[in-house]
Amino acid sequence: MDGVAYTGIPSLQELSSCPGVPSEERMNKGRVAVIECVQEIPCNPCVATCKFGAISMKGEITSLPCLDGDRCTGCGQCIAQCPGLAITVINRNYSETEATVDFPYEYLPLPQKGDIVDAVNRAGETVCRGKVDRVVRQPSYEGTSVISLIIPKQYFNEVRSMKRLERP
Amino acid sequence: MRVIEHPVLGPLKPRREITIFFNGAPIQAFEDEPVAAALINAGVKAFRRTPKRREPRGVFCAIGRCTDCMMVIDGIPNVRTCITGAKDGMRVETQDGLVRRKR
């Protein structure tokens, strides 16, 4: 059986009909938030966090958050605010050959800028290597770090995190 | 194993270290932490043996509800180690069955 309720991995169908996932057109225009929130749960901090009004919900707080690609600047403030850690910011065209994926991370040890790490997909499988561009910690992130990873371009729609590092 | 660094809770705050004794052997503990925590940290698994079949039992609920973690502490039996604070020099012993309090 397919879908996040059976495997913990959103299905292609769930992702393609998810209003928080931007269009392909918008993905090609630079940094943008990707909100992979596909189940109706009462939750809306993302809506309140976005200063640009790019995230909205129709009606009850159980509705799926909708992303307005035109308003989204890819600033990334929403990444650490989602209690479900379901938001990433992706720049599909970071360079000719690379994309970047900014994702929330709540493990130790944290990587350092410049480290080469294993980039994993939604199933935790390593699909490529990535270079850590930034590790951001801020008081408003409340303990959640945001890591920016540079990866080979073709994996932009697969990479959603990195493999946890060995604890010393 | 102690969780010294934690991604959300931060580093373990320094606390007064004391020594308790498990069946005579010294074990490091933090003052007032649950005795069960100090024992688990030291790798102790079986806290007592059941009366009839002498089967090993350890921690189950960790909040003082189930009594699986009972041990003899300073000569007093049936003490729930998960909610009893460790004190320096405390003698903790494996409880064998249902022990009568020594008068």
Place this chain on the structure above:
Amino acid sequence: MEKISADIVIIGAGPAGLCAAVQAAGSGARVIVVDENKRPGGQLFKQIHKFFGSREHSAGVRGYRIGEQLLEKVEKSSAQVMLDSLVYGLMPDKSMGLIHSGKSYLLEAPKIIIAAGAKENYMAFPGSTLPGVMGAGAAQTMVNINRVLPGEKIVMLGSGNVGLIVSYQLLQAGAEVVAVVEGAPKIGGYGVHAAKLRRAGVPIYVSHTIKRAIGADCVTGVEIAQVDSKWKIVPGTEQHLNADTVCLAVGLNPMTELAWMCGCRFVYIPSFGGHVPLHDENMETTVPGVYVAGDITGVEEASCAMEEGNLAGIFAAQALGYYTQEQAQEKKQDVIRRLDELRSGYFGKIRRESKKKQIDAMHRYLSLVAKAGVK
């Protein structure tokens, strides 16, 4: 025996009890909160994850911070909190037996709010009594409160939010979660919690159960197997997992002893964890003057417990005249709105229906009693 009296006694200083205390004390009533533990907060302080809901529900705030904020409010209020205080009996005449620091007291109040919470359920299988098999909440207490790893290789049984969240927190503490095992064909908790585990490489086996835990003096391995639609093990599907710890996240049961003792009527609602006391919209039970709030009324989540605590506190105070009807109704509207939001959507639906069933049963009981002319 020394007597202690108050306007309102609240049994349990968890999220429900503390919220009730703030509301009730805010009205001017004399409030005492009693808790058998040495620290207040119930299970709130070990919730190190960010809560869901809306801003009003403190969404995005970690459970222990919500606990700290709540304690600050209680400290600022006039409510008295007695810790290391066990209420061992609640009699039909509403008097309470209390033991505090080894001494016995008689505790009395015209209004009582029971906010005793819930305890972890157990599942028996060969080897389930071995040291190393513990409740998921127990593991959570060990890592988040006591800062000790309960083991290094953990199998989690149960994929409800407790199982999923505790698995994640065990990873954060440095343990390896070998697998999450779920008997139903679907994951019980939120997809986002399961997704974090999958990204971390933790496999989730739905339609599987633990056949046995292996070991002589403690757990050294676990055998899991597939189950069919009737929850029977499918022969030949056994798999061995290396593990030293098994966490059981197989449901919570309301701790209703005190409500039974004083004569409250109950209804059996499986989705709430079993037998739960009847109560009306204002959280009053079938015993006049006895209120309930939080997981004791049915297992939901901390946010619901806090709102039910608010209701019980408001109406216990109003019943004594400390709030007027109007004040109480006004406060109630906001609370009910927040509760409805929490009980909405796919996951909230069952809880909303169960709560309605419970309140309806209360009203049926009240009309039966009225018809029979019993006081």
